[in-house]
Amino acid sequence: MSEKSPTTRERLINSARYLFWERGYAGTSMADLLAHAQVNSGSFYHFFESKEALLRAVLEEYLVMLRPIVIDPAFASTNDPVARIFAVLSGYRERILMTECQYGCPLGRLALEIDPENRPAHKLIAENFQGWIAAIRECLEQLKPQLPKNTDLDALAAYVLITMEGGVMLARSYRSVEPFDKAVRQLKQHFDLLLSSHMTRSLKPQPSRRKSASHSKP
Structure with a gap:
């Protein structure tokens, strides 16, 4: 049985965790997050009201x-x-x-x-x-x-x-x-x-x- 693919929310959190570690919080732009997680801005704001909310997650x-x-x-x-x-x-x-x-x-x-x-x-x-x-x-x-x-x-x-x-x-x-x-x-x-x-x-x-x-x- 294949592993379950991460949800959009999980992809955003995983990408943020990696990018915040690699580039820092300030050094990670919204464009970086969206590109790394392969999601659009509409999907992002469906789950998180802001980059700061993603940080808390x-x-x-x-x-x-x-x-x-x-x-x-x-x-x-x-x-x-x-x-x-x-x-x-x-x-x-x-x-x-x-x-x-x-x-x-x-x-x-x-x-x-x-x-x-x-x-x-x-x-x-x-x-x-x-x-x-x-x-x-x-x-x-x-x-x-x-x-x-x-x-x-x-x-x-x-x-x-x-x-x-x-x-x-x-x-x-x-x-x-x-x-x-x-x-x-x-x-x-x-x-x-x-x-x-x-x-x-x-x-x-x-x-x-x-x-x-x-x-x-x-």
């Missing part, structure tokens, strides 16, 4: 795609929570190499490019980032018994996201995967330190609670 699509495309394949590769975090990052490394270091996180690009006054779009971008952070936090919850007691899991999950976004941006700017690899190696060292710190404290001898002989009653 793209961001909503990213929310839907996050788990099945980015998170679930990485989590399926291992049961170890630390390995799962770095499997997610490894997926971004593969995208960098596949695009000859031209890959840039589409959400990161849109977050920087979209006018700050466009609150509906930024709200959706933030929801996408929060979904990513929440997925990493799932791993950290499993690690919680092995982490220092004062570890802020939300902050640590956000730190992983920031490392990924910064590494991807530098890899694209330098046209080399090395900056991304350096950032990930440093993140691994951070996790090693957190986990070894807990291990050191757990192995440290505890002081005896028994009263000393000098303080015992006669």
Whole structure:
């Protein structure tokens, strides 16, 4: 059985997702969108009232795609929570190499490019980032018994996201995967330190609670 052809609306969203990533939101004209999706303007306005409305649809699509495309394949590769975090990052490394270091996180690009006054779009971008952070936090919850007691899991999950976004941006700017690899190696060292710190404290001898002989009653 042949796969179902995408609807006109789906073609517009798919084209916008690709063009916004390749050229940026501002750099993609309505003519570009129509030509790439192979639709006319009447069809466009039947589904979307504006280019901005199409942008929101793209961001909503990213929310839907996050788990099945980015998170679930990485989590399926291992049961170890630390390995799962770095499997997610490894997926971004593969995208960098596949695009000859031209890959840039589409959400990161849109977050920087979209006018700050466009609150509906930024709200959706933030929801996408929060979904990513929440997925990493799932791993950290499993690690919680092995982490220092004062570890802020939300902050640590956000730190992983920031490392990924910064590494991807530098890899694209330098046209080399090395900056991304350096950032990930440093993140691994951070996790090693957190986990070894807990291990050191757990192995440290505890002081005896028994009263000393000098303080015992006669």
